[in-house]
Amino acid sequence: MSRARAPIGLGVRIDGVSKAYETREGEDLLALDRIDLEIRAGEFVAVVGPSGCGKSTLLSMLAGLIRATSGTIRIDGAPLTGPHPGAGVVFQSDHLLYWRTVLDNVLLPIEIKRRPLAGYAARAEELLAQVGLAGFSAKMPSELSGGMRQRVAICRALIQEPGLLLMDEPFGALDALTREQLIMDLQTMWLAVGNTVLFITHGIDEAIFLADRVIVMSPRPGRIDLDLAIDIPRPRRWKEIHENAAFLAAARKVREIFEAKGVLAAD
Amino acid sequence: MPKRRSFAQRALEPLAAPGLALLVLCAWQVAVPFFGLSEFVLPTPWQIAGRMVSDFPLLLSNGYVTLFEVLAGFACAIAGGVPTALAIFYSRPFERAVYPLLIALQTVPKIVLAPLLVLYMGYGWAPKIFLAFLIAYFPIVISTVVGLQTLEPGMVNLVRSMGASEAQTFWKIRLPAALPSIFGGFKVAIALAVIGAVIGEYVAAERGLGYLQLQANAKFDTTLNFASVVMVSLIGVLLYSAVMFFERRLVYRREAAH
Ligand SMILES: Nc1ncnc2c1ncn2[C@@H]1O[C@H](COP(=O)(O)OP(=O)(O)O)[C@@H](O)[C@H]1O
Ligand SMILES: [Mg+2]
Numbered sequence: 001m002s003r004a005r006a007p008i009g010l011g012v013r014i015d016g017v018s019k020a021y022e023t024r025e026g027e028d029l030l031a032l033d034r035i036d037l038e039i040r041a042g043e044f045v046a047v048v049g050p051s052g053c054g055k056s057t058l059l060s061m062l063a064g065l066i067r068a069t070s071g072t073i074r075i076d077g078a079p080l081t082g083p084h085p086g087a088g089v090v091f092q093s094d095h096l097l098y099w100r101t102v103l104d105n106v107l108l109p110i111e112i113k114r115r116p117l118a119g120y121a122a123r124a125e126e127l128l129a130q131v132g133l134a135g136f137s138a139k140m141p142s143e144l145s146g147g148m149r150q151r152v153a154i155c156r157a158l159i160q161e162p163g164l165l166l167m168d169e170p171f172g173a174l175d176a177l178t179r180e181q182l183i184m185d186l187q188t189m190w191l192a193v194g195n196t197v198l199f200i201t202h203g204i205d206e207a208i209f210l211a212d213r214v215i216v217m218s219p220r221p222g223r224i225d226l227d228l229a230i231d232i233p234r235p236r237r238w239k240e241i242h243e244n245a246a247f248l249a250a251a252r253k254v255r256e257i258f259e260a261k262g263v264l265a266a267d
Numbered sequence: 268m269p270k271r272r273s274f275a276q277r278a279l280e281p282l283a284a285p286g287l288a289l290l291v292l293c294a295w296q297v298a299v300p301f302f303g304l305s306e307f308v309l310p311t312p313w314q315i316a317g318r319m320v321s322d323f324p325l326l327l328s329n330g331y332v333t334l335f336e337v338l339a340g341f342a343c344a345i346a347g348g349v350p351t352a353l354a355i356f357y358s359r360p361f362e363r364a365v366y367p368l369l370i371a372l373q374t375v376p377k378i379v380l381a382p383l384l385v386l387y388m389g390y391g392w393a394p395k396i397f398l399a400f401l402i403a404y405f406p407i408v409i410s411t412v413v414g415l416q417t418l419e420p421g422m423v424n425l426v427r428s429m430g431a432s433e434a435q436t437f438w439k440i441r442l443p444a445a446l447p448s449i450f451g452g453f454k455v456a457i458a459l460a461v462i463g464a465v466i467g468e469y470v471a472a473e474r475g476l477g478y479l480q481l482q483a484n485a486k487f488d489t490t491l492n493f494a495s496v497v498m499v500s501l502i503g504v505l506l507y508s509a510v511m512f513f514e515r516r517l518v519y520r521r522e523a524a525h
Contacts, residue, residue: 063428082430089428095421099443099519109429112439142521160429 009042009196010076010086010163017071019057031057033221039196046199046207049217050263055200059168063089088162092169094153096141102152103137109160120159127155131185147178165197180238187235208250209241216257225257310490318494326498332475334502336464340399341457348407356415373405378466385471395467402463403456410452414445450514457510461503
């Protein structure tokens with residue numbers, strides 16, 4: 001790959017990480033079972049798996065929101081103990097603050113990190129313009145469509161210049177057309193920025209389209225069933241991808257795993 | 268098919284409520300002589316208005332007293348209620364110990380304490396302010412607790428992932444999300460505080476609008492009694508509008524833009 005990358009990507013190393021939750025009845029529920037995963041700096045990794053297999057749990061641990069029951073997570077070699085200043089998170093719901101304008105929503109992490117706001121306002125406008133929201137900075141979130149709101153949420157993560165971008169089914173609640181556009185936007189952004197991305201989804205096609213590597217997880221307790229490298233040159237085009245042989249082969253492999261595990265009915 | 272409203276309809280609509288009020292007042296004005304009622308049984312609106320002008324200094328000086336009691340009681344209720352709600356929200360043991368009691372106490376009609384308060388606190392300001400406080404306190408506590416709980420856990424995770432401290436979480440998201448509910452509580456509380464102060468005056472007082480009403484009753488001065496009622500109502504409306512004024516400045520409602 002000959003892509004020029006700014007050195008902002010963070011490397012992630014997950015060693016033997018398990019997570020058990022305590023249920024209401026006081027029993028242990030094993031959500032993740034000894035996960036080992038290494039993500040190189042600047043790599044785009046997508047995780048697919050059935051609902052309830054522990055994808056969000058894995059992401060929450062990387063975001064420093066919950067602790068692993070056992071095992072270690074290292075970011076650029078340093079063990080993770082809480083939210084990492086270089087990580088940005090995008091959730092399935094946009095979680096925009098309805099009492100703030102679009103611009104003030106984008107600037108929220110800057111405010112929280114107590115950086116000088118004045119220096120970032122122009123950058124925020126620039127990010128908004130890149131996702132087609134030029135001129136929307138003074139609008140309130142309630143004036144935007146679902147797709148626009150999620151774009152704002154992505155800008156809010158990007159303004160932190162995250163070396164590690166964590167995305168938990170960010171396009172799961174969007175209609176097909178909006179989703180397609182945002183997938184393309186995300187690819188463009190990532191090609192320009194070159195950060196490390198962990199992208200969680202249950203869409204097999206969007207995982208393969210976006211990622212350098214697709215990780216397939218088994219039903220609970222979550223384990224890694226397959227670690228599949230996707231060698232399709234970039235920029236990839238959504239319209240052409242469904243005719244690409246490498247894409248189709250990868251999709252078939254993922255489906256086979258799901259069928260073997262009973263996640264997808266074989267027909 | 269959307270209904271088109273004519274120009275006349277649109278022009279008249281804002282006048283509907285004042286128009287109806289005026290109509291009722293006119294009916295009252297006409298009905299009193301029609302049924303041959305004396306002023307002492309039921310004064311006409313015109314007589315009440317006249318009395319409000321002629322006895323304005325009296326009404327105003329007693330109005331100030333009541334207004335002060337209400338404001339002091341309401342201020343104490345905010346000063347006590349909001350911290351109580353914060354303690355309930357942030358401290359599990361405090362919540363377990365206090366919240367069920369507060370909810371149980373809310374159902375007790377605080378008004379019945381008025382004679383006891385006079386017994387313990389005398390005839391001065393204290394029992395009126397305390398009653399206004401007591402009656403306004405509960406809705407403020409409960410609406411503030413409910414407001415603090417409205418935030419979705421996902422929002423908290425979002426700001427925590429940005430490295431927010433507990434204090435930042437409170438000021439940046441939890442408090443703003445709670446404000447609509449808190450102000451809802453304030454609006455209920457201010458109306459109740461007026462009731463508390465006036466009831467306090469009914470039980471034992473030497474000044475205030477409630478006291479003025481009792482004096483008017485003793486002298487069979489029904490017109491002055493009505494004038495006092497109008498005055499109390501004006502205080503209620505004034506204070507409620509003041510709370511709404513601050514609400515408009517401070518609170519952005521989710522629904523507002525729709
Ligand atoms: N806070 C929690 N307490 C108890 N169980 C949880 C909690 N969060 C998630 N789980 C359980 O852990 C499993 C994995 O959840 P999650 O990571 O959200 O899965 P996914 O994102 O893949 O759908 C599920 O069975 C879920 O019910
Ligand atoms: Mg999930």
